[in-house]
Amino acid sequence: MESVIERLKDHLNHAVIGQPDLTQELLIALIANGHVLLEGPPGIAKTTAAKALAGAIDCRFQRIQFTPDLLPGDVTGSDIYQQETGQFTFVAGPIMNEVVLADEINRAPAKVQSALLEAMGENQVTVGNHSYQLPPLFFVIATQNPIEQEGTYPLPEAQLDRFLLKIKLGYPSTESELEVLRLVRQQDQHKTLAATTAAICTPTDILALQQQALSLYMSESVEHYIVQLVMATRHPEHYLGLSPNGESLIDYGASPRATLALDRCARANALLNGRDFVTPDDVRVVALPVLRHRVITSFEAQASGISTDELLTRLINHVPAL
Known part of the structure; x- marks a missing residue:
């Protein structure tokens, strides 16, 4: 695999x-x-x-x-x-x-x-x-x-x-955009020679990878870390304090579906990195894309120009791995 x-x-x-x-x-x-x-x-x-x-x-x-x-x-x-x-x-x-x-x-x-x-x-x-x-x-x-x-x-x-x-x-770097420019120009010049790239795996291979990811070892401490990250979005005042007006910076935290998503994505990241066990770093890597659309920031946070990604990054940095 x-x-x-x-x-x-x-x-x-x-x-x-x-x-x-x-x-x-x-x-x-x-x-x-x-x-x-x-x-x-x-x-x-x-x-x-x-x-x-x-x-x-x-x-x-x-x-x-x-x-x-x-x-x-x-x-x-x-x-x-x-x-x-x-x-x-x-x-x-x-x-x-x-x-x-x-x-x-x-x-x-x-x-x-x-x-x-x-x-x-x-x-x-x-x-x-x-x-x-x-x-x-x-x-x-x-x-x-x-x-x-x-x-x-x-x-x-x-x-x-x-x-x-x-x-x-976001937009690519200068070097990457230059590479894109040259690649597309080269492809345009050789359109008649272009061939469809053959598939390199089947749906059965992907389903097997999904099952393999579920079988990876995850310690109890990593499970607790996942839960604590989700809980931090529901009680951000414990880690970030309150706004100048004494209000929470997050109105609605992540749902239990986020806990399940962190578990599955951390396992997938570990598998992609060739490991048969999950570490807190796997959880941290996937935390932002898993959580950013599951929390609603408060009016105070929006008025202060604090983005959801910024708040979540601060939370992820403050929640300790057990």
Whole structure:
């Protein structure tokens, strides 16, 4: 399995230049059997990363462009009346694939978002009176652009909680952008010679990695550390004190789903690093992308210009590993 992991890492790092954290966190979510929300300005390889990951796995991939006029049936599929038989037949929608890219998820209305998030939570879709199971390997990569908010439908906090990780992306470095420029120019010059890259693993390989991650050893002290990190988001005053007005800096802390997510992601990170046991460092590495979309900062924190990431980073630095 180590060879599968190394091949996946190499494939993603060659396809997505200058975003090593993105490729690592995508693999963490995949092995932890969760879903990912990518947030960043346009043109920084969000869609490229999703396509590269799907191309590395011998599986079915579908991209859904979310728009305000999209209907739930456009995502899940619908019952179509067959005139020849006089019966309704279910025609599967794009969600019935193994890797799904939900592009600009915040541009679709709430009903469409709910249809997708129900599939993520239940691993099935319901159309009419029937439910249809999704594939054993089902991985959603949703993207949203934080710059343009006009005509968007922001995801509610309860729905954001369905995502295992929220990955924030910034612009690449000067060196990385220069490398991207030269690589794209080279690809454009040799389009006629370009060939589709063969898949390097199968869904069965990924499912085996997911089971292997669950079997890693985690000590009781690491379990307590995970719980204490989540508790710190609910009682931040114990570590960060109060605002100048005597108010807490966080209104709502992370849910128990965050505890489970930290456990699974820490295990995946340990596996990606070739270990058969989990350390507090594995938990710290994944804590920010696991927690950033699960807490709501107070008005005092927002008025003071303190971001969620800044608050969480301070909490992570203050909570001791047992």
